Amino acid sequence: MAEHTIKAFDAELHEIEHSIMEMGRLAASQVEDALAALTRHEPGLARAVIAADVDIDRLQREIEEKSVLAIARRQPMAVDLREIIGALRIVNGLERIGDYAKNIGKRAIATGPNTGPAAAVRGLQDMSHLVLTALRQVLDAYQHRDSALALAVWRGDQAIDAAHDALFRQLLSHMMQEPAAIPACTQLLFCAKNIERVGDHATNIAETVCYMVQGVPLDSERPKGI
């Protein structure tokens, strides 16, 4: 590429990165707000989360289109193509995280003031704390192209899965002991699953960051089985 083309391409990559960070922060705050709406029963906040999902979707489409246009205009080489492919994968993951937040928002409204057994709600909050930390760390790892931090996030997904399994069992036994709590517990089961999936997507983003930095996929040492 000619010097001025390289500079223009770098500026485009930088703009894409900036939009991804904006999208990532929005996705994380959506998850946080959705959880708060559920656990503190604030239907107004839940409705705000549901409404804000279109902003995440809009950002995804904008980044997708910017990325594809940047490739078409500049014909970048292998390493820059990896940046763009990585960007496309990350925005996908963030859009899915936004969907999970929206779904928790819907369930926060459906659940009503009876949010289910207090111990399970606390368990969900603890698990969400792990997941939100992982999500914010992986966004840092992306911004600084820090594959060591990405790998740490990736390894941490096991703890999230273990917390989810424990919560799942706890909710199931509560339902069997107290059938009247079944509707609220069912909503909590789905919310816990959504949060666990947010963790999976943070893990996928970690894999993408490693691919962007190192040029090879991480698959071989994936910490959990099929």
Added chain:
Amino acid sequence: MAEHTIKAFDAELHEIEHSIMEMGRLAASQVEDALAALTRHEPGLARAVIAADVDIDRLQREIEEKSVLAIARRQPMAVDLREIIGALRIVNGLERIGDYAKNIGKRAIATGPNTGPAAAVRGLQDMSHLVLTALRQVLDAYQHRDSALALAVWRGDQAIDAAHDALFRQLLSHMMQEPAAIPACTQLLFCAKNIERVGDHATNIAETVCYMVQGVPLDSERPKGI
């Protein structure tokens, strides 16, 4: 583009379309097999579904990379860029459908021979029939760039959502009447949700087909509310 470049680009687009159709057929048969594994209790089939998910993931990465390389090599114009952006969106949806099939496969193993109340299992089968028909139709719509068929699939999602809501309520009341059935019913609840999500992705693919054919998004007339 020069004549030979246009021909080479057309050949690349055709190859991408071919891979998407292969991926789509695989995703549909994965959903079908996962359902069969669950409802007929065939853990061997469930394990085959789980194992085959890597093929869907591999196809996604291949199509992504082919698409980005095609853009980088040929610098296509607006209408062809739309083809590529559309392809990237469709493979994403198909990969997610593959994930839902894999998840149903895991639940088929976890559930064991007691698959839950027969009426609910039948309800799930009926709903899956609607969803698989929608998925196969939307793949046809993509292959033939048939926006009328895509629109019909898109409108049909309301019936799938209604079937899911009915099944959800049925399972919940069964759990309250018969607490011993809670573990099996919980698995069915998640499987029903997975199938409903497959329907949502068929709907998203329908939107993408309309965007590819007509160049404008469908969002304004989305048949269901937020």
